[in-house]
Amino acid sequence: MKTAWIFVALGVAFLVAGSYVGLFVAPAEEYMGQVQRIMYVHVPTAWNWMLAVLFALGAAIAFLFTAKTKWDARLEAGLEVATLFAFLLCVQGSIWAKPTWGVWWDWDPRLTSVAVLLFAFLGILALRQFVDDPQRRAVWSAVATIIASVDLPIVYYSVKWWNSLHQQQSTPQTVSSQYHLPLRLNAFGVLFLMIGFIMLRTRVASYRLARETAMPPMRGEEAGELA
């Protein structure tokens, strides 16, 4: 578990450095002014959210092929961290949208497809709470995750396929070189944080799954009958 906390600490350090450069060193954008600084947290969250969804998808496929509990624990971790990131993504996006688009939310293809995946993952996490049988729960949530992940390419290509209000994907190639450093620092910061969170959450799920699959303690009368 030490490694997980090292990733979390590294993530925090990179985020503090990246946010400092993004807030106080990098110049304001010509048209969006100070509001553009939101990009330094929004874009890294978006990139790593996609990675978290891919991780959950990989864990779901691995579980269906191997039926090993460790993949179910990883799936649960991936689902929860991806849900957190999707929620933060929507919050950051709304805060950015108000001064730039004039509205907090718009049913634009990019925003809508992210919201669909957020609610799909929330639904799968809720499903996991309601199913008691660990094997059935793992299979159902793995299948549901694979179906929900079909939305990920739609999220990615939505700004290319439709005449979207949301701008095209931001990469170091599409933004000025002055913005590269805070963007990269925060991208690594969120990545390290995501790895640490997934490792810790996997551990939590593993403990719980081990407890669920362990033999229940025998009651007094049952033990007497056997004796």
Next chain:
Amino acid sequence: MTGVIVGGWGFVIAAYSLTAAGFAIYGVRLWLRLREEKRLAHE
């Protein structure tokens, strides 16, 4: 109308603060849940 957004620091601070709060709350919750699961495993 110049198309240039003036001000906006309030939105920037809100976005950074809510992101930091989200990560911090989740991190603390994870730590607490892990501690609880470890305790239950050793019972």
